[in-house]
Amino acid sequence: MLEVDSLEKRYKTGDMALRGISFTVAKGQVVGLIGPSGAGKSSLIRCINRLVEPTGGAIRLNGLDLTKLSGGNLRQARRRIGMIFQEYALVERLTVMENVLSGRLGYVAFWRSFFRRFPQTDVDKAFQLLDRVGLQDHVDKRADALSGGQRQRVGIARALEQDPELLLVDEPTASLDPKTSRQIMRLICEVCRERDLPAIINIHDVVLAQMFVDRIIGLRAGAVVFDGPPTDLTDTALTEIYGEEDWHAMRKTREEDAADESETKAFEAERLAELV
Structure with a gap:
């Protein structure tokens, strides 16, 4: 379970990006994070994985307060958080398999990662994940030979290769066509439910979020202005989040x-x- 308690983030410029944000995400629950540009969605995601330092509040993952960690303890905690990126973040010259295995870099000795000699159990697991995301026939392809949807599937498999306790997803469909976007969202939600894995998906496409996620949190000016099931996201609620439309x-x-x-x-x- 993820618990965010009174989270705040003030940047050095004085801008307040997050204003006392509190919520919990249960195991297996997929949350869509929506809101206009500048609402604080990216700041929230980055505070949770500590790429950005919170100014106040607490972030607990299965009881461990991530805001109190530093050094090696923080690096170990980050292994528990899988990330799926908008621009895929793949190593273009490496194969699909090698990119997926990079999800184990935080777990293996340096010499193994340098020579790409991963334990057989990690390799077997990567094959299983590539089969699950529909890329079993692309194992030896270079990442730069893949379509956008295929690249995002590699990103999903890589994140799952970590054995994460939480999945953070940043605009997974922003560069994809409508059909592929639905396929990717469906895949992410399915694997989270299969693995009882909590997830937060930062997404601009409100209708797409309503189609797939269990719950929607709407941010505006760094504060939560909506938190509920997709069926409760009425025109009035959308106007509260985004303004008139x-x-x-x-x-x-x-x-x-x-x-x-x-x-x-x-x-x-x-x-x-x-x-x-």
Whole structure:
């Protein structure tokens, strides 16, 4: 379980990025973090994994207060937090397998990582994860030969290779087309539920978040202004988070996109049947 208690972050400029944020995330729960640019979403994610130092409050992961750690203890704690990045953060010249195995770098001796000689158990696990994310036929491909969706699947497998207790996901679909975005969100949510793994997904696409996550937290000006199930995210709540917008039109456009995709799939299936 993740517990965030009265978390604050004030930057040296005096700007207050986070204002007394408190919430908990239970095992297996997937939380979508939404809000306008500058709301504090990235600051919150980075405070949780201590890439940014909180100014006040506590962050407890399964009882361990991450804000009180430093040095080697902090490095060990970070191994318990898996990260999935918007721009994938892969090593382009390495293979898919080598990128996934990099998720074990915090666990193996330096000489093993330098020579890429990982224990067989780590290699076996990486094969299993690549099969789970649908990349079993791309093990030896270089990362720079993959599509955006495939790269993000490698990022998911790499994060899971850590055996994390918490998953932090930063805009996983920002560079993907609508169909691939849904596939990636579905995959992330499925693996979290399979592993009883809590996750926070920083996401701009509100409709996509509503389709997949268990719970939504909305930030505005560094404070929580919404916390509840996706079904409670009404137009009034969205206006509280983002300001005035035609939310009905936005949903209608998304529904039309989904309908177009469904029709395209049906047409392709018919054409395939004719060819067979």
